[in-house]
Amino acid sequence: MNNNNMPNQTTPKKPPHTSxxxxxxxxxxxxxxxxxxxKIRLRNxxxxxxxxxxxxxxxxxxNFVIPGKHTVVTLYGYPAWIMYGxxxxxxxxxxxxxxxxxxxxxxxxxxxxxxxFTRKTGCTLFILALIxxxxxxxxxxxxxxxxxxxxxxxxxxxxxxAYNRYCALHNPLNAIEPLLxxxxxxxxxxxxxxxxxxxxxxxxxxxxxxxxxxxLTLEYRPRQDKxxxxxxxxVKSRSPVPVELIDVSSNPVVQETRHDKAAQxx
Numbered sequence: 001m002n003n004n005n006m007p008n009q010t011t012p013k014k015p016p017h018t019s020x021x022x023x024x025x026x027x028x029x030x031x032x033x034x035x036x037x038x039k040i041r042l043r044n045x046x047x048x049x050x051x052x053x054x055x056x057x058x059x060x061x062x063n064f065v066i067p068g069k070h071t072v073v074t075l076y077g078y079p080a081w082i083m084y085g086x087x088x089x090x091x092x093x094x095x096x097x098x099x100x101x102x103x104x105x106x107x108x109x110x111x112x113x114x115x116x117f118t119r120k121t122g123c124t125l126f127i128l129a130l131i132x133x134x135x136x137x138x139x140x141x142x143x144x145x146x147x148x149x150x151x152x153x154x155x156x157x158x159x160x161x162a163y164n165r166y167c168a169l170h171n172p173l174n175a176i177e178p179l180l181x182x183x184x185x186x187x188x189x190x191x192x193x194x195x196x197x198x199x200x201x202x203x204x205x206x207x208x209x210x211x212x213x214x215x216l217t218l219e220y221r222p223r224q225d226k227x228x229x230x231x232x233x234x235v236k237s238r239s240p241v242p243v244e245l246i247d248v249s250s251n252p253v254v255q256e257t258r259h260d261k262a263a264q265x266x
Contacts, residue, residue: 034100034108044094055087075133083129089122143167146178152187153211158241159187160216161195162206180206182218184240198239203231207248217244 058064064080066073075083093115100111149162164178180201201220208219220233235243 036097036100041098044098048091048094051087051091055084059084073130073133075129077136079129079132079136082125082132086122086125086129089118089125093118093122141167149206149209151209151211151216153214153216154187155211156214156241157187158184159189160184160198160209160211162201162209180204182206182209182216182243196238196240197236198241199233199235199243199245201233204233212244215242215244217246219246219248221249222247 055064058075059080062076062080064075064083066075066083096111096115096118100108144166145163146166147161147163150159152159160182161184162180162182164180166178181197182199182201183195184198185195198216199218201218203224204220204222206218206220208217210217218233222232232247233245235245
């Protein structure tokens with residue numbers, strides 16, 4: 001057989017051998033680390049430092065203030081510490097972006113997972129802190145009464161007590177403005193005791209309080225409220241005795257309550 005008639009056979013070429021180390025080098029050469037603009041890095045650093053100072057001051061003073069659009073929420077106790085944990089998650093999220101800028105390793109997936117974890121954890125702690133704030137607010141809202149005037153009617157056996165009611169969160173002395181009220185109690189009892197609120201004095205000051213037979217007379221002077229309007233006292237319908245209200249200011253306001261009218265009927 002003539003070998004010249006045989007078809008030419010070419011030996012297949014083997015692909016060049018590439019070691020694992022070489023593949024890593026190639027991937028590292030093609031990887032471009034994240035570049036965070038300087039303004040964003042500066043913003044994140046400034047926010048992180050400011051939030052840490054603000055949150056630490058809030059938990060140390062037990063007065064963690066969360067500003068809102070129309071009002072503020074003041075946290076204290078364990079809700080404040082939980083909110084501080086949410087704030088730390090936010091700081092960690094901001095810091096991770098800065099660290100990612102300086103980390104040239106190809107580990108973007110780890111940073112994304114960390115950012116997602118801190119974001120979810122922070123939102124959970126934030127909502128939990130607000131829920132516990134509402135619960136603790138109801139538990140710790142306390143009131144304290146301070147009597148300023150008393151007058152007793154031996155005829156009907158009742159004592160009228162004018163007092164300031166201070167109500168605030170976990171400390172009545174934090175009340176911005178007390179409520180001036182008049183209550184009726186049996187003459188043999190003393191405050192504090194369960195009583196019937198007879199009059200809300202609102203934005204007025206009591207000048208004199210005395211009994212006129214079986215009727216309680218209150219001489220008062222209105223004061224201007226924050227909106228520049230006079231708010232007059234009001235007699236409760238459950239008052240056990242008639243109440244007469246007399247304005248002794250320079251421009252007296254004629255006021256006659258429903259209870260007074262009912263008392264005047266024969």
